[in-house]
Amino acid sequence: MGRLFNVVKGIIFMCVYIATTMVIPFLTFTWVKEVQILGVGIVLTQHDYDNIIFWISAFGLLISATAFFNYSSPKQSIRKGTFAMVQIILNCLYIWSYKFSGATEIRFEIVFEIANIGFISINVQNMVMLYMGVYFLTILLKGYDFFDFLLNRKTIREKRYKKEVGGNDLS
Amino acid sequence: MIILAVDFIQIIADIVAAILNFLNPIVSPMGTFMVYWMEYVLQFFPQNDLIVYVSIAIAIVILGLIVNIAWPGNKRPGFLKKVDEVEEKIERKVEELDEKVEAKAKEVEDKVEEKIAEIETKVKKKAKKAQKKAKDLEKKAETLEERAEEIDEKIKKKKKEKIKTEELEEKLDELEEKAEKLEDLAEELEEEAEELEEEAEELEEETEELEEETEELEEKAEKLEKEADTLEEEIEELEDDIDNVEKELDKTTDKE
Numbered sequence: 074m075g076r077l078f079n080v081v082k083g084i085i086f087m088c089v090y091i092a093t094t095m096v097i098p099f100l101t102f103t104w105v106k107e108v109q110i111l112g113v114g115i116v117l118t119q120h121d122y123d124n125i126i127f128w129i130s131a132f133g134l135l136i137s138a139t140a141f142f143n144y145s146s147p148k149q150s151i152r153k154g155t156f157a158m159v160q161i162i163l164n165c166l167y168i169w170s171y172k173f174s175g176a177t178e179i180r181f182e183i184v185f186e187i188a189n190i191g192f193i194s195i196n197v198q199n200m201v202m203l204y205m206g207v208y209f210l211t212i213l214l215k216g217y218d219f220f221d222f223l224l225n226r227k228t229i230r231e232k233r234y235k236k237e238v239g240g241n242d243l244s
Numbered sequence: 245m246i247i248l249a250v251d252f253i254q255i256i257a258d259i260v261a262a263i264l265n266f267l268n269p270i271v272s273p274m275g276t277f278m279v280y281w282m283e284y285v286l287q288f289f290p291q292n293d294l295i296v297y298v299s300i301a302i303a304i305v306i307l308g309l310i311v312n313i314a315w316p317g318n319k320r321p322g323f324l325k326k327v328d329e330v331e332e333k334i335e336r337k338v339e340e341l342d343e344k345v346e347a348k349a350k351e352v353e354d355k356v357e358e359k360i361a362e363i364e365t366k367v368k369k370k371a372k373k374a375q376k377k378a379k380d381l382e383k384k385a386e387t388l389e390e391r392a393e394e395i396d397e398k399i400k401k402k403k404k405e406k407i408k409t410e411e412l413e414e415k416l417d418e419l420e421e422k423a424e425k426l427e428d429l430a431e432e433l434e435e436e437a438e439e440l441e442e443e444a445e446e447l448e449e450e451t452e453e454l455e456e457e458t459e460e461l462e463e464k465a466e467k468l469e470k471e472a473d474t475l476e477e478e479i480e481e482l483e484d485d486i487d488n489v490e491k492e493l494d495k496t497t498d499k500e
């Protein structure tokens with residue numbers, strides 16, 4: 074694999090992560106903020122809307138940047154293993170930032186014209202906890218990958234370059 | 245529509261709740277651990293300052309660009325380069341050796357072909373000779389077979405003779421044993437004859453002695469007869485004397 078291929082691959086995945094961790098959540102929360110169903114306006118009343126957007130943007134940027142580094146690195150390399158693990162940890166923080174910002178207990182108030190009819194509250198804390206458990210297992214897996222890449226570096230490199238015997242050496 | 249949507253959400257909520265209830269005892273402790281350390285870590289993250297995160301993200305991207313352009317993973321490691329060099333050298337040597345081997349093989353093949361031609365001619369000649377020899381050998385073999393048959397017959401005869409000689413030998417042995425026994429008997433008889441002769445001699449000597457003794461005894465007997473005669477005469481005289489004495493005694497007794 075060449076330099077250009079790696080960079081292009083990194084950019085593509087960075088774009089994917091920007092879309093999934095920043096753009097889509099941003100649009101969702103913005104849409105939810107002033108959604109109307111059958112003329113009844115559901116207003117996102119939480120005070121920390123800006124806070125949510127801040128944390129989404131902050132961790133989304135970090136995740137996208139690490140995703141670029143991760144996916145532009147060669148396969149089974151130590152840097153790829155390192156940044157994959159960092160990315161997973163940042164993902165955990167990103168998910169938890171929803172709770173931190175109050176997004177795990179979303180309260181929608183139903184406002185009809187001027188009168189406040191009532192509210193809908195969604196508590197997704199348990200789901201987030203479950204998601205965190207799954208992420209814990211993912212971190213273990215990535216940690217195993219990292220140590221595998223680190224300990225078997227020589228054999229991995231031998232295998233990688235055996236495939237390219239007689240091929241390109243771009244050094 | 246709202247009612248339908250609420251029903252749909254309710255179904256999804258039930259499914260999610262079932263999954264959560266099932267996985268909750270396994271995954272929740274892990275989640276609480278994660279929450280614990282994440283809450284601790286998040287304290288160090290700056291709040292309300294997006295520039296820091298943007299700058300960190302840009303730094304990571306630039307670093308990724310530099311690192312992955314500089315080391316794209318195509319460069320062969322040092323130890324593999326050395327291996328390549330060694331392999332190239334080996335390949336070269338192998339090629340050289342192959343060329344040498346091919347040249348030598350050609351030379352050897354030419355020589356072999358020449359030798360094969362020579363050998364073929366020789367073989368043909370030898371084959372002819374061998375055929376002649378074979379015929380001769382066949383004849384010889386026939387004569388040898390005949391001889392062998394004769395020899396076999398002779399051997400059989402000799403075997404029979406041997407058996408006979410063995411029997412004769414056995415008989416001879418027996419006769420020898422008998423002769424030995426007879427010799428022993430003859431010796432014993434000779435010894436006995438000698439002993440008898442000795443005994444006869446002894447007896448002769450004894451007879452001579454006896455004769456001598458008889459003569460002496462005869463002489464003594466004659467002497468004794470003479471003495472007996474004399475004694476008889478004396479006895480007669482004595483008897484006469486006794487009669488005379490008795491007569492005188494009677495006379496004396498009568499006188500008294």
